[in-house]
Amino acid sequence: MSEAEAKAAVADLLADYAALLDEDRLEDWLELFAEPCRYCILPRENADLGLPQPLMLCENKAMLSDRVVALRRANIFNIHRDRHLVGGPRIRRLGSDTWSLEASYAVYQTDTEGQSRLFSVGSYRDQVVFQAGRPLFRDKLVLADTAAIPTLLATPL
Amino acid sequence: MQPQVHWQRQDYSRVPFWLYHDRALYDLEQQRVFRGPTWNFLGLEAEIPKPGDFRSVWVGDTPVVFNHDRDGRVHAFVNRCAHRGATICREQRGNRKVHTCVYHRWSYDQQGNLVGVPFRNGVNGKGGLDPSFDFAANGLRKLRVECLSGAVFGTFAEAPEPLADYLGPLAAAKLRRATHKPLRILGYQRQRIAGNWKLYLENVRDTYHASLLHEFMVTFGIDRATQQGGVAMDARHRHNFTYAHAASDSDQDAVAQYGQHQLRANALKLADPALLKFEREFPDDLNLAMLSIFPNCVFQQINNSLAVRQVRTKGVAEFELFWIFYGFEGDNEALTQHRLRQSNLAGPAGFVSMEDGEAIELAQRSTQAEPDACSIIEMGGRGPIVDCDFRVTDIPLRGFWSYYAELMGMEPPGAVR
Numbered sequence: 001m002s003e004a005e006a007k008a009a010v011a012d013l014l015a016d017y018a019a020l021l022d023e024d025r026l027e028d029w030l031e032l033f034a035e036p037c038r039y040c041i042l043p044r045e046n047a048d049l050g051l052p053q054p055l056m057l058c059e060n061k062a063m064l065s066d067r068v069v070a071l072r073r074a075n076i077f078n079i080h081r082d083r084h085l086v087g088g089p090r091i092r093r094l095g096s097d098t099w100s101l102e103a104s105y106a107v108y109q110t111d112t113e114g115q116s117r118l119f120s121v122g123s124y125r126d127q128v129v130f131q132a133g134r135p136l137f138r139d140k141l142v143l144a145d146t147a148a149i150p151t152l153l154a155t156p157l
Numbered sequence: 158m159q160p161q162v163h164w165q166r167q168d169y170s171r172v173p174f175w176l177y178h179d180r181a182l183y184d185l186e187q188q189r190v191f192r193g194p195t196w197n198f199l200g201l202e203a204e205i206p207k208p209g210d211f212r213s214v215w216v217g218d219t220p221v222v223f224n225h226d227r228d229g230r231v232h233a234f235v236n237r238c239a240h241r242g243a244t245i246c247r248e249q250r251g252n253r254k255v256h257t258c259v260y261h262r263w264s265y266d267q268q269g270n271l272v273g274v275p276f277r278n279g280v281n282g283k284g285g286l287d288p289s290f291d292f293a294a295n296g297l298r299k300l301r302v303e304c305l306s307g308a309v310f311g312t313f314a315e316a317p318e319p320l321a322d323y324l325g326p327l328a329a330a331k332l333r334r335a336t337h338k339p340l341r342i343l344g345y346q347r348q349r350i351a352g353n354w355k356l357y358l359e360n361v362r363d364t365y366h367a368s369l370l371h372e373f374m375v376t377f378g379i380d381r382a383t384q385q386g387g388v389a390m391d392a393r394h395r396h397n398f399t400y401a402h403a404a405s406d407s408d409q410d411a412v413a414q415y416g417q418h419q420l421r422a423n424a425l426k427l428a429d430p431a432l433l434k435f436e437r438e439f440p441d442d443l444n445l446a447m448l449s450i451f452p453n454c455v456f457q458q459i460n461n462s463l464a465v466r467q468v469r470t471k472g473v474a475e476f477e478l479f480w481i482f483y484g485f486e487g488d489n490e491a492l493t494q495h496r497l498r499q500s501n502l503a504g505p506a507g508f509v510s511m512e513d514g515e516a517i518e519l520a521q522r523s524t525q526a527e528p529d530a531c532s533i534i535e536m537g538g539r540g541p542i543v544d545c546d547f548r549v550t551d552i553p554l555r556g557f558w559s560y561y562a563e564l565m566g567m568e569p570p571g572a573v574r
Contacts, residue, residue: 045345051342051343052343052344054497059498062428069428073376074377078515147345149346149349152506152511152514153505153511
């Protein structure tokens with residue numbers, strides 16, 4: 001795979017990530033992650049202070065899957081649809097099969113009465129690996145500028 | 158102003174909905190509750206470990222700074238310049254010997270005393286302050302401060318009862334339990350909920366909702382009303398302690414009891430059970446301990462996730478929940494990582510707390526149109542306000558209303574206290 005092809009595949013992974021969340025296909029979204037993997041939403045306020053406290057932390061794919069199962073079967077949250085707007089990614093090679101991916105995001109939520117609000121804005125700081133020729137998230141860090149979560153945070157950002 | 162409340166019952170088992178929606182009442186609450194004879198949680202001493210360290214917080218909707226002076230004492234003042242009312246400390250935290258307003262550079266020491274006014278003698282003998290201007294009388298509004306077991310409390314009262322008396326033996330003991338070793342701050346979470354602040358104070362005193370709204374607890378079998386536990390209050394029902402003993406019920410009993418109410422106890426297993434591991438670290442065997450201190454904080458232990466939540470009012474129909482997560486100095490890396498992992502249970506994204514944001518907004522939204530209708534508070538019984546050795550109760554809500562009504566000067570004749 002050429003450098004350009006690999007970059008295009010990483011960019012596609014990011015597009016799939018946002019589209020699957022917005023389509024509420026969380027089970028398919030899970031399959032964008034490698035094993036082992038980490039998914040972390042960290043308020044930028046804590047990152048700036050050098051403090052580790054996340055808003056959401058899944059240290060492996062099993063924990064990530066538990067989050068999805070809980071959302072489907074146990075948690076109750078505000079009924080809403082998500083809409084991700086993801087900025088142009090910066091993709092850099094870290095190793096032979098490892099890439100870094102950075103992009104800004106904005107997530108809008110729309111409620112049952114058709115009102116939309118800006119829910120969260122921040123950036124993705126990700127590590128992507130190729131396994132069997134396919135890019136997957138090894139580490140997904142959602143660095144959330146929006147520290148004050150409106151209402152609650154259920155679906156992943 | 159004297160609010161006129163038509164209480165249908167003297168034991169607060171009916172509460173009219175307009176109390177969550179009235180702007181004049183909200184303004185009076187700021188005066189009589191938050192700036193009244195109460196002690197408000199400001200923050201943790203571990204957040205301001207060095208001389209000069211300060212933090213900007215809120216008491217109700219009053220901006221307040223608390224800081225650490227060079228002698229190790231903690232002082233707090235209203236974060237509003239005496240001159241023109243501008244915010245002095247604009248940052249959330251920092252380190253400063255002198256606090257200077259950016260507008261006209263009036264400056265204040267760590268106690269809030271006015272120490273500097275540029276051009277006080279004018280320029281070339283013209284302008285400036287009259288020589289009679291009294292610096293001592295024109296400083297910042299100060300709060301009285303007391304610390305207990307690493308927690309900093311402030312009050313606007315001129316002659317407050319001592320903090321220990323205000324807390325009473327129960328809340329003081331449970332606060333010492335929650336912070337029984339020197340703290341290590343892990344970080345912050347914030348949540349904005351579109352509801353009246355009193356709905357949240359009720360929520361944390363309402364043990365009945367916990368295993369019904371927060372289905373995760375029951376579905377994954379972590380906390381069930383069938384466990385041994387209960388609620389305890391101080392003599393005046395200001396504060397509340399809710400607790401459960403770890404592993405104190407049987408799976409079969411839980412499945413049967415919840416099964417009657419269409420709830421599937423223990424229906425699911427976590428793919429990674431590390432989330433729910435409980436490492437006993439206190440002398441007792443409690444795995445759930447929630448200490449609500451009137452009017453603005455909750456110390457939380459959910460298994461090994463420790464945090465204090467500060468309630469900041471943002472108008473009649475909004476409040477901020479500000480969560481400070483902590484561990485202890487001397488925690489090894491594995492325990493710190495476990496606390497971070499287990500913080501998935503709490504906070505705005507918490508498996509067993511996210512629902513509160515939704516439930517409070519549902520109640521706020523739907524009660525607006527019918528202000529004179531009432532909520533029903535009768536679980537656990539009517540009449541006297543008492544501690545319970547069970548959790549299917551909302552008696553502590555009546556305790557909350559009883560003290561609130563007293564503070565607000567709106568108790569019904571013959572009120573239950």
